[in-house]
Amino acid sequence: MLNHLNLHRTLWGLSGALTVVAAGTALWNPGIYDRIVSQELIPGAFSQDLLSLVAALGLLYLASSTRPERVKHQILALGLLGYLFYAYGIYVIERAYNGLYLVYLAIFTTVFWALVSAGAHLRLDQPTPALPRTLRLVSASGAILQPLIFYPLWIGMLLPLMRTGEQIDSLYSIFILDLCFVMPAFLILSLLTFRNHRTGLLLLPALYALGFTLIFSLAVGERVKPIFNMPLSPEALWPALGLSLLFLVLGVLHLTNLRLTNTATQTSRLIPRQSAE
Incomplete structure (x- = not known):
């Protein structure tokens, strides 16, 4: 799928190693967020670092085995990579000026250019993907549901701020990352998948992996609140669990049922048969 795979594996490994340093340090010493993250957001930071560490270890494995x-x-x-772009985009945009901020910048930069390089090196000829029609429509519908929900939701929250000129102190990065990057990606890849386009068929499961990891970290953040002497909110926990489960199911179904055919291999197999005839 990707040309120059060794370059990409190197970028994956570098992104994973930097994330292990950042997330591992924060999990070891949660006090690193003192004075820069409000107390009610500490469980979310903890869960995000926990999921980032898992994602980093996964990237290191993929860098060595792919x-x-x-x-x-x-x-x-x-x-x-998409998840790490989002997770560390939050820290970079929200100005998390602690001792790890330069590492956050390094992760954000490395991951961004790894994604850009992947787009530039995506092969347009091989392999040829195929997905059963019913599953293709289900997967595309699940993807287009995200912008249909979150565009009105986030814009509805922004309009009062735009009327008053109020500047919120935290989590404004979510508006930027969702409205400018994640929701357009869901919209574009869902439409391409509806049309049975190879780019949508290949890349939509990557968005589901991003979505699952990101939303599951929100569920974990709710679940660990009692550790930080905060009450658990079922109203926030169950929707996050439900949406992360939706991403997981759609991603697994799409990826496991995705058939990949190398056209060149098929042609080479047909030539001897045609010659024999």
């Missing part, structure tokens, strides 16, 4: 023929590994790696 081969050109392992296309689904490459798709999963792009999903994990």
Whole structure:
């Protein structure tokens, strides 16, 4: 799927190693968020670092094990990169000026250019993806549901701020990352999948991996609140669990049922048969 795979594996490994340093340090010393993160957001920071560490270890494994023929590994790696772009985009945009901020910048930069390089090196000829029609429509519908929900929701929250000129102190990065990057990606890839376009078929599972990891971290953040002497909110926990489960199911179904055919291999197999005839 990707040309120059060794370059991409190097970027995956570098992104994973930097994230292990950042997330591991924060989990070891949560006090690093003192004075820069409000107390009610500490459980969310903890859960995000926990999921980021898992994603980083996954990237390190994929960097060491992925081969050109392992296309689904490459798709999963792009999903994990997307999650790290979002997670550390939050820290960079929200100005989390602690001792790790330069590492956050390094992760955000490396992941961004890894994704740009993947787009530039995406092969347009091989492999040829195929997905059963019913599952393709279900997967595309699940993807287009996200912008249909979150565009009105986030814009509805922004309009009062635009009327008053009020500047909120935290979580404004969510508006930027969702409205400018994630929701357009869901919209574009869902439409391409509806049309049975190879780019949508190949890349939509990566978005599901991003979505699952991101939303599941919100569920974990709710679940660990009692550790930080805060009450658990079922109203926030169950929707996050439900949406993360939706992403997980759609992503697994799409990826496991995705058939990948190498046209060149098919042609080489037909030539001897035609010659014999």
